[in-house]
Amino acid sequence: TADLPLLGKKIVVTAGPTRERIDPVRYISNFSSGKMGYAMAEVAAELGADTVLISGPVDLPKPSGVKLVQVESAAEMLESVLSYYDDASMVIKSAAVADYRPKEQHAQKMKKKDGDSTIELERTTDILKTLGDKKEKQILVGFAAETNDAIGYGKSKLTNKNLDYIIVNDVTDPGGGFGNDTNVVTLLTRKGNQYPFESMQKNELAKVLLKTIIAEEWPNSND
Numbered sequence: 528t529a530d531l532p533l534l535g536k537k538i539v540v541t542a543g544p545t546r547e548r549i550d551p552v553r554y555i556s557n558f559s560s561g562k563m564g565y566a567m568a569e570v571a572a573e574l575g576a577d578t579v580l581i582s583g584p585v586d587l588p589k590p591s592g593v594k595l596v597q598v599e600s601a602a603e604m605l606e607s608v609l610s611y612y613d614d615a616s617m618v619i620k621s622a623a624v625a626d627y628r629p630k631e632q633h634a635q636k637m638k639k640k641d642g643d644s645t646i647e648l649e650r651t652t653d654i655l656k657t658l659g660d661k662k663e664k665q666i667l668v669g670f671a672a673e674t675n676d677a678i679g680y681g682k683s684k685l686t687n688k689n690l691d692y693i694i695v696n697d698v699t700d701p702g703g704g705f706g707n708d709t710n711v712v713t714l715l716t717r718k719g720n721q722y723p724f725e726s727m728q729k730n731e732l733a734k735v736l737l738k739t740i741i742a743e744e745w746p747n748s749n750d
């Protein structure tokens with residue numbers, strides 16, 4: 528129906544940062560607040576989707592109407608996303624997943640020593656690429672956080688990760704990015720369409736992004 532164009536669809540949204548532990552009291556992470564992903568999940572639910580929000584550690588209330596699954600690390604996020612993947616109509620990956628984690632996780636708090644120290648890092652699994660490689664009917668929506676040549680890098684992520692849409696943020700733009708209530712993005716589609724959006728509140732932006740994707744995918748849903 529026009530009001531609930533996502534009725535009957537299962538949508539998985541990821542949000543927030545991941546934390547990669549160094550020892551029991553320290554970790555590597557990033558400045559994602561989860562606001563963008565929580566807004567996407569809330570709007571998906573408002574538009575009728577059966578919505579699961581898989582979230583790294585953030586300080587936000589659970590959006591109404593969604594199922595919230597809390598995870599910590601990239602490995603936990605991967606496992607959780609995969610468990611919902613087969614039945615999903617769409618996966619929206621707003622999370623800022625760590626690309627590296629400490630190679631070794633110390634069981635005890637590391638003691639300080641004289642002189643400098645080095646932490647060796649290893650790659651985490653690219654969740655979105657894993658989903659792209661095993662994609663069947665799912666619509667895959669990625670985000671790209673870039674500081675330069677945002678559209679260029681966005682386009683290559685769209686192709687390399689086998690996505691249908693990518694939402695590109697230039698995180699150096701003062702009107703958007705990590706932690707802000709507003710964001711400035713361009714939506715790129717697999718078919719080659721580009722939709723630039725002005726700076727707006729993340730919940731407003733989530734509405735226009737989802738409505739644009741719905742119009743591209745299901746033009747007859749009429750909203």
Ligand code: PMT
Nearest residue numbers: 559560561562563620623624653654655670671672705706
């Ligand atoms: O949380 P906020 O404070 O509201 O900020 C929002 C945001 C800036 C975090 C968000 O809009 C955003 O851009 N999220 C994606 C950040 C990111 O990790 O971008 P990336 O270009 O490094 O990764 C590209 C895509 O691959 C993303 O969809 C990411 O979820 C995914 N990825 C990355 C690494 C990895 N190991 N697995 C992944 O799935």
